[in-house]
Amino acid sequence: MEQSEASKTDIEHIYERIINAIMEHRLSPGSKLGEVRMAEAFGVSRTKVRQVLMMLAKTGLVEQFPNRGAFIASPSVSQTLEIFATRRLLEPVIVSNVIARAERQDLKRLHQQIAKEKDARKQRNRQAIIRLSGDFHMLLASMAGNRYIEKMMGELCPLTCLTISLYDAPHTPACPEDEHDQIVAAIARRDESAAIELMLHHLHH
Amino acid sequence: MEQSEASKTDIEHIYERIINAIMEHRLSPGSKLGEVRMAEAFGVSRTKVRQVLMMLAKTGLVEQFPNRGAFIASPSVSQTLEIFATRRLLEPVIVSNVIARAERQDLKRLHQQIAKEKDARKQRNRQAIIRLSGDFHMLLASMAGNRYIEKMMGELCPLTCLTISLYDAPHTPACPEDEHDQIVAAIARRDESAAIELMLHHLHH
DNA sequence: GCACACAATATTGTTAGCAACATTATGAGT
DNA sequence: ACTCATAATGTTGCTAACAATATTGTGTGC
Numbered sequence: 056m057e058q059s060e061a062s063k064t065d066i067e068h069i070y071e072r073i074i075n076a077i078m079e080h081r082l083s084p085g086s087k088l089g090e091v092r093m094a095e096a097f098g099v100s101r102t103k104v105r106q107v108l109m110m111l112a113k114t115g116l117v118e119q120f121p122n123r124g125a126f127i128a129s130p131s132v133s134q135t136l137e138i139f140a141t142r143r144l145l146e147p148v149i150v151s152n153v154i155a156r157a158e159r160q161d162l163k164r165l166h167q168q169i170a171k172e173k174d175a176r177k178q179r180n181r182q183a184i185i186r187l188s189g190d191f192h193m194l195l196a197s198m199a200g201n202r203y204i205e206k207m208m209g210e211l212c213p214l215t216c217l218t219i220s221l222y223d224a225p226h227t228p229a230c231p232e233d234e235h236d237q238i239v240a241a242i243a244r245r246d247e248s249a250a251i252e253l254m255l256h257h258l259h260h
Numbered sequence: 261m262e263q264s265e266a267s268k269t270d271i272e273h274i275y276e277r278i279i280n281a282i283m284e285h286r287l288s289p290g291s292k293l294g295e296v297r298m299a300e301a302f303g304v305s306r307t308k309v310r311q312v313l314m315m316l317a318k319t320g321l322v323e324q325f326p327n328r329g330a331f332i333a334s335p336s337v338s339q340t341l342e343i344f345a346t347r348r349l350l351e352p353v354i355v356s357n358v359i360a361r362a363e364r365q366d367l368k369r370l371h372q373q374i375a376k377e378k379d380a381r382k383q384r385n386r387q388a389i390i391r392l393s394g395d396f397h398m399l400l401a402s403m404a405g406n407r408y409i410e411k412m413m414g415e416l417c418p419l420t421c422l423t424i425s426l427y428d429a430p431h432t433p434a435c436p437e438d439e440h441d442q443i444v445a446a447i448a449r450r451d452e453s454a455a456i457e458l459m460l461h462h463l464h465h
Numbered sequence: 466g467c468a469c470a471c472a473a474t475a476t477t478g479t480t481a482g483c484a485a486c487a488t489t490a491t492g493a494g495t
Numbered sequence: 496a497c498t499c500a501t502a503a504t505g506t507t508g509c510t511a512a513c514a515a516t517a518t519t520g521t522g523t524g525c
Contacts, residue, residue, distance in 0.1 A: 090477070100510065105477090106314055113318045115411070122477055122516050134407070141408045148349055202339070203346045206320070207412055295507070305480065310507090327486050327507055 069097050069107045077116065077127065077213045078189045079182040084129030084217050088117060114210045116217075128217060135218040142211055145204055146192070147251040150238070152199035154247050161198050165239045168194055172235065189216060191235050274302050274312045282321060282332065282418045283394045284387040289334030289422050293322060319415045321422075333422060340423040347416055350409055351397070352456040355443070357404035359452050366403050370444045373399050377440065394421060396440050 076082045088108060094101045108125045111117040119125045130138065153161070168191050175183035189212045196208035234257045241250035281287045293313060299306045313330045316322040324330045335343065358366070373396050380388035394417045401413040439462045446455035 089475095091475090101477095102509070106311070109311055109314065110318050113315050115408075124477070124517095137406045137408055140406060144349070144353055144409075201342045201345060203320075203342055203412070203416065204349075207408070211408065296505090306507095307479070329487095329507070 065097075065099060066103050066106055066110075069093075069099070069103070070110055072097075073107065073111065074116070074213050075186065078186045078216050080185060080216065080220050081182070082127050084127050084221050086127045088125045088127065090124070116210070116213055128214070129221060130214060130218050132222075134214075135222065138211055138214050138218060141207070142215070143255060145208060145211075146195075146254050149196050149199040149204060149208070150242065150250045150254050151247055152201065153195055154242055154245050154250060156200050157198060157242065162239075162243055164194065165242070169236055169239055185216065188235070189213070270302075270304060271308050271311055271315075274298075274304070274308070275315055277302075278312065278316065279321070279418050280391065283391045283421050285390055285421065285425050286387070287332050289332050289426050291332045293330045293332065295329070321415070321418055333419070334426055335419060335423050337427075339419075340427060343416055343419050343423060346412070347420070348460060350413060350416075351400075351459050354401050354404040354409065354413070355447065355455045355459050356452055357406065358400055359447050359450050359455060361405055362403060362447065367444075367448055369399065370396075370447070374441055374444055390421065390424075393440070394418070 073082070090101050090104050090108070093104045093107075097104070108117060108119065112119045112125065116128055117125045118128050168187070172184065172187045172191065175187055192212055193205075193208060196205045199205065234253065238250055238253045238257065241253055278287070295306050295309050295313070298309045298312075302309070313322060313324065317324045317330065321333055322330045323333050373392070377389065377392045377396065380392055397417055398410075398413060401410045404410065439458065443455055443458045443462065446458055
């Protein structure tokens with residue numbers, strides 16, 4: 056009973072941390088997520104871990120086998136194709152919505168994000184690079200003004216990270232940085248077709 | 261201890277039944293979902309009900325308030341707009357994919373679905389009409405060959421039902437039947453632009 | 466040395482009971 | 496009669512122990 060925080064809060068907290076670990080490639084596809092191990096690692100009861108695992112399973116990031124436990128998902132080739140097909144569907148409308156809605160403050164946040172990426176790249180911090188790259192897409196999604204699309208992106212981004220660690224050559228940088236840069240520039244000058252084109256090209260691997 | 265079926269199975273089972281209840285308008289937005297009450301109603305332990313509620317919360321169909329309980333979601337106006345915006349984004353590509361992929365067997369199933377709808381309409385079975393109408397869209401989504409889009413539709417359909425019972429005049433039929441009919445016809449003759457046009461018109465309320 | 470059966474261990478699934486919180490009911494004071 | 500405080504009730508959140516299943520380890524026969 057060291058910390059009796061609101062349960063909701065720390066369940067959500069653990070959930071986020073696991074997603075971050077996936078985004079940073081610190082959890083590989085297929086990794087087993089033992090309940091007691093996680094409970095000890097996070098200092099909470101097994102019940103809460105269980106709930107987190109179930110939430111992750113519902114979003115498709117972990118697979119659960121009865122009486123066997125939970126494992127980080129390893130998307131098949133067909134799943135990977137579907138993930139990217141869905142992103143190619145969603146992200147153009149995200150860009151388009153952002154262009155239509157973005158305030159000056161939003162553009163500022165985008166530039167800050169790019170700056171952070173540039174920083175991480177300069178420091179050769181691979182984990183940070185990967186995570187920030189994903190955060191860029193999530194930030195964009197959060198500005199599109201559609202929470203359902205945003206939620207979907209919140210599931211597709213970590214899944215994308217998993218596919219990258221499965222099917223990409225190791226030590227390949229996630230996204231060339233200047234592409235993010237160019238997209239933001241196109242958004243800033245409200246050039247919709249260019250931004251969409253850049254985004255689609257960006258998602259073409 | 262009357263039925264010790266595999267827990268996974270009956271959790272999924274309860275989950276489906278609640279979604280069905282939402283789709284049939286037997287659960288109104290804002291309804292409280294008490295844990296003990298549900299546990300008794302379904303003949304399972306409170307823990308399992310808890311897990312189901314959490315899954316429903318993750319998909320956005322119920323809202324949970326700490327120490328207060330779980331309630332069927334009542335989408336706001338802005339949420340409703342976003343739900344339909346998302347459907348207008350997804351369903352055209354669903355139709356397009358179905359046209360590209362549908363086998364003879366799929367078309368048969370679509371026609372069977374339409375026949376069921378026609379039946380329910382003849383019998384003035386309002387609950388069945390509403391649910392079957394939702395099932396039509398889900399059936400279509402399942403044929404599109406993209407499980408992520410299908411999953412998203414599986415969340416958006418029940419949400420749509422909730423918005424209908426919130427913002428539609430009571431006793432309004434969910435969808436005019438012939439529209440589904442026409443869509444299937446357009447799919448059958450592989451007329452993509454017509455099918456998409458019909459679907460968009462269909463989603464225009 | 467190998468394959469199989471059987472025991473030991475570890476992990477997951479479930480239940481019952483307790484603690485914490487919110488809601489409702491009761492009653493005293495004005 | 497109304498308001499506020501306080502007690503009673505009910506509901507949710509959590510923990511710990513138990514049951515069921517899978518995994519690993521050990522030994523015996525061939």
